[in-house]
Amino acid sequence: MLAPMEDITDNVFRELCFRHGADLTFTVMARLSGLAARNGNTERKIELLNDVPSQIQLVALREDDLKSFLGRFESTGGFAGFNFNIGCPSPQYVKQGLGCAMMKRVSKLNRMVNAVKNHGYPCSVKMRLGMNLFEKQRKVYLNVIRGVDADFFIVHARHGSEHYEAKPDYSVYPDCVATGKDIIANGNIDSAEKVAFVRDMGVKGVMIGRAAVRDPGIFGRLKGMEEPDAVALRNEYTTLADKYGVVNKYMSNVMKRLGQKIAIEEENAEMG
Ligand SMILES: Cc1cc2nc3c(=O)[nH]c(=O)nc-3n(C[C@H](O)[C@H](O)[C@H](O)COP(=O)(O)O)c2cc1C
Incomplete structure (x- = not known):
């Protein structure tokens, strides 16, 4: 799966990755309050302009917003369900009870997941291991996985106070898998060895x-497919960008990364 990334994973980038082997993609996160208020900028974030399998990622708080949004939502293109982001550690979100702060609101999250499923849409959850080390040690992530009826859980193996230079802790996965729910591993996955390592722990896939x-x-490379080089991929990206139009x-x-x-370790240090 291709991870949701703000200011990166628009229709253009999602199509590029899908063409090259990603099975499922995600829109960037959109605030449910903005969608409920019909904010144009927020609505553009979740526009699906092609048939690429994509889940729409929501940062959600209020159940009445969800009800009004779902009441008039019409699926388009490759719509493949919704994803609730309960992993965003940004203080701006956490202060408002959003993102990581939702990890302790298991019953509420479960009601929202079921509201989505009652409309007949698939629904997943993307999370960290808790807001901080204390929550990670108390294994709040297991409460979420056990208490919420999502179709699958993407577990980014860091807690909310950890930056990218902290090594993801894949040792949490066996406990997550033991809940019997479908778990997707996320965090620094960039090689066949890492995929094999987490697969051996029983996770269903990687992001x-x-x-x-x-x-x-x-x-594609991880699936053993012959893949084009970076120059060809850049050209393909710009051709798709012309087709859909792209925000600068x-x-x-x-383009600065492709x-x-x-090495991912160097990038971790760079991103802080
Ligand atoms: C630039 C950037 C933007 C991101 N935006 C989002 C987002 O909108 N929603 C989300 O759930 N995670 C977001 N993330 C987190 C990623 O989805 C992912 O969990 C994280 O980068 C770890 O995976 P990786 O090591 O494979 O990059 C973002 C990460 C980066 C680097």
Whole structure:
């Protein structure tokens, strides 16, 4: 799966990764309150302009917003369901009870997931291991996985106070898998060895973010497919960008990374 990434994973980038082996993609996160209020900028974030399988990612708080949004939602293109982001650690979100702060509101999240499913839509959850080390140690992530009826859980193996230079803790996966729910591993996955490592722990799949921006062919490569080189991928990206139109900052975020051969550890240090 291609990870949702703000200012990167628009229709253009999602189609590029899908063509090169990603099975499922996600829109960038959209605030449910903005969608409920019919905010045009927020609505554009979740527009699906092609048949690429995509889940729409929501950062959600209020159940009445969800009800009014779902009441008039019409699926288009490759719509493949909704995803609730309960992993965003940004203080701006957490202060408002959004993102990581939702990890302790299991019953509420479950009601929202079921509201989506009652409309007949698939629904997944993307999370971290808790807001901080304390929550991780108390294994709040297991409460979420056990208590919520999502179709699958993407577990980014860091807690909310950890930056990208902190090593993801894949050792959490066996407990997650033991719940009997479908688990997708996420965090620094960029090689067949890492995929095999987490697969051996029983996860159903992997989600790849930054490594896919450098090499959108990574999905195909991990599946043993022959993939085009960086120059061909850049050309394909710009052709798709012409087709759909692209916001400048999305294009510059992709173009400055695509084809870069830096190790993920170096990038972690760079991103802080
Ligand atoms: C530039 C950038 C933007 C991101 N935006 C989102 C987002 O909108 N929603 C989300 O759930 N995660 C977001 N993330 C987190 C990624 O989806 C992913 O969980 C994280 O990068 C770890 O995976 P990776 O090591 O494969 O990159 C973002 C990450 C980056 C680097």
